[in-house]
Amino acid sequence: MSTTAEQQLSTKHLLGIKELTREDIQLILDTAENFKDILNRPIKKVPSLRDITIANVFFENSTRTKLSFELAQKRLSADIINFASASSSVNKGETLIDTVNNILSMKVDIIVMRHPYAGAGVFLSRHVDARIVNAGDGAHEHPTQALLDAFSIRQKFGEVAGKKVAIIGDILHSRVALSNILCLQKLGAEVMVCGPTTLIPKYASSLGVKVEHNLRKALEWCDVANMLRIQLERQDIAYFPSLREYVMLYGVNKAILDSLDKEITIMHPGPINRGVELTSDVADSDHSIILEQVENGVAVRMAVLYLLAGRRSLEN
Amino acid sequence: MKQSILLGGAKFQITLKRLAQQLIENHEDFSDTVMIGIQPRGTYLAKRLQQEIKDISGVRVAAGKLDITFYRDDFRHKGAAPLLANSTVIDFIVEEKNVILVDDVLWTGRTIRAAIDALQAFGRPGSVELLVLVDRRFSRQIPIQPDYIGIQIDSIDSQKVIVRWKETDKKDEVELISDSQV
Numbered sequence: 001m002s003t004t005a006e007q008q009l010s011t012k013h014l015l016g017i018k019e020l021t022r023e024d025i026q027l028i029l030d031t032a033e034n035f036k037d038i039l040n041r042p043i044k045k046v047p048s049l050r051d052i053t054i055a056n057v058f059f060e061n062s063t064r065t066k067l068s069f070e071l072a073q074k075r076l077s078a079d080i081i082n083f084a085s086a087s088s089s090v091n092k093g094e095t096l097i098d099t100v101n102n103i104l105s106m107k108v109d110i111i112v113m114r115h116p117y118a119g120a121g122v123f124l125s126r127h128v129d130a131r132i133v134n135a136g137d138g139a140h141e142h143p144t145q146a147l148l149d150a151f152s153i154r155q156k157f158g159e160v161a162g163k164k165v166a167i168i169g170d171i172l173h174s175r176v177a178l179s180n181i182l183c184l185q186k187l188g189a190e191v192m193v194c195g196p197t198t199l200i201p202k203y204a205s206s207l208g209v210k211v212e213h214n215l216r217k218a219l220e221w222c223d224v225a226n227m228l229r230i231q232l233e234r235q236d237i238a239y240f241p242s243l244r245e246y247v248m249l250y251g252v253n254k255a256i257l258d259s260l261d262k263e264i265t266i267m268h269p270g271p272i273n274r275g276v277e278l279t280s281d282v283a284d285s286d287h288s289i290i291l292e293q294v295e296n297g298v299a300v301r302m303a304v305l306y307l308l309a310g311r312r313s314l315e316n
Numbered sequence: 317m318k319q320s321i322l323l324g325g326a327k328f329q330i331t332l333k334r335l336a337q338q339l340i341e342n343h344e345d346f347s348d349t350v351m352i353g354i355q356p357r358g359t360y361l362a363k364r365l366q367q368e369i370k371d372i373s374g375v376r377v378a379a380g381k382l383d384i385t386f387y388r389d390d391f392r393h394k395g396a397a398p399l400l401a402n403s404t405v406i407d408f409i410v411e412e413k414n415v416i417l418v419d420d421v422l423w424t425g426r427t428i429r430a431a432i433d434a435l436q437a438f439g440r441p442g443s444v445e446l447l448v449l450v451d452r453r454f455s456r457q458i459p460i461q462p463d464y465i466g467i468q469i470d471s472i473d474s475q476k477v478i479v480r481w482k483e484t485d486k487k488d489e490v491e492l493i494s495d496s497q498v
Contacts, residue, residue, distance in 0.1 A: 034401040043437040046386035310399045
């Protein structure tokens with residue numbers, strides 16, 4: 001029963017796409033394929049992680065990601081505890097390491113964490129003895145979102161390699177953008193970022209992506225447009241004159257899609273600001289795979305948790 | 317390393333035919349019976365038996381594939397089966413059907429335990445039977461016994477049993493491999 005070339009993740013944690021190899025990403029997507037199949041069965045649950053306890057530690061608001069992780073954990077039969085910083089001792093001055101070590105002393109194996117500061121997951125992984133899954137750290141990375149985006153593209157087109165993906169909107173404040181760029185590039189796709197100069201980070205071209213400031217040109221170039229939300233809550237200064245002007249220059253509507261001489265696929269990590277980056281007739285059209293992305297999110301997160309828990313060095 | 321062929325050539329074909337006959341004897345027209353091969357290696361046997369039954373009685377038995385990776389009780393142990401799963405294809409209704417689970421080798425019984433568990437996710441079968449080509453008897457860790465057996469062999473844990481199929485390995489045979497020390 002021994003295996004040839006043991007297939008497992010090369011990392012102990014999922015901190016970012018940066019730490020993953022192409023093979024890791026493929027393994028996660030292939031495994032997610034199997035979990036997606038399970039999610040379509042009458043009984044959508046497998047007993048794989050019945051001896052694993054997972055803590056969802058969210059220092060920042062989230063609905064979709066948190067629900068998706070929770071559902072993934074339940075489908076894998078893991079025991080879960082939820083922690084939201086708003087109702088916790090963090091408000092009494094407890095440090096991150098103390099908070100997490102207290103959770104771990106209750107015998108927790110995996111921590112899924114969202115944190116407003118970039119690098120919080122990396123920091124934690126050096127100081128505590130548990131698997132860490134980054135569910136978003138500041139404007140740094142959001143690896144499971146990038147994985148589910150890649151999975152959705154693969155599902156739509158058969159493969160990611162060779163596809164042209166434009167990431168449009170607020171690149172500067174977006175953790176989804178960075179993770180997506182890294183993930184798509186590792187899988188062999190071409191990536192472009194598009195948005196107003198002020199919302200494109202200066203280092204963008206050093207990531208090997210095309211930079212475009214004209215929405216129409218970006219749409220004409222791409223197979224897939226991944227629309228990002230304008231993160232007003234992260235914008236400490238005004239990055240563009242008015243929301244109305246932004247919508248006129250960077251909002252995608254039915255008219256502009258119809259005027260292209262090809263069909264492109266529209267993605268969005270959510271939550272959508274309807275009428276800003278996307279109009280409703282685009283978000284709800286056949287072009288959009290936004291709800292598929294949400295559905296795929298559960299399968300991809302199941303794959304990540306299963307593969308991290310299944311790493312053979314976890315021997316008890 | 318010592319190798320010996322336990323089953324091959326004409327005898328292999330006779331064994332397959334006998335298993336098919338036994339299934340026909342018990343299930344007649346197979347109207348309420350389905351066959352499910354356990355991934356990966358049990359699926360070849362299920363496919364062969366499906367063909368044999370068709371040749372003998374003209375009936376095409378519904379056959380599917382079941383992957384049990386996510387139902388294993390040992391997936392975090394060293395030397396366990398791979399983490400990556402195979403596909404599951406069950407495009408028929410299992411509820412109230414007589415299910416014949418098919419695998420190439422029965423050893424500890426843990427795979428079959430997981431398979432029964434996995435099967436429940438598709439409904440409640442009327443009955444479940446087990447067919448194996450090779451039964452490594454006296455090595456069970458769980459009280460599971462086959463209903464149909466190709467050959468029964470006595471082996472020790474350090475030995476390996478390999479079933480080869482024409483489709484993937486060029487010929488049909490069952491081989492026993494032992495370390496030279498034993």
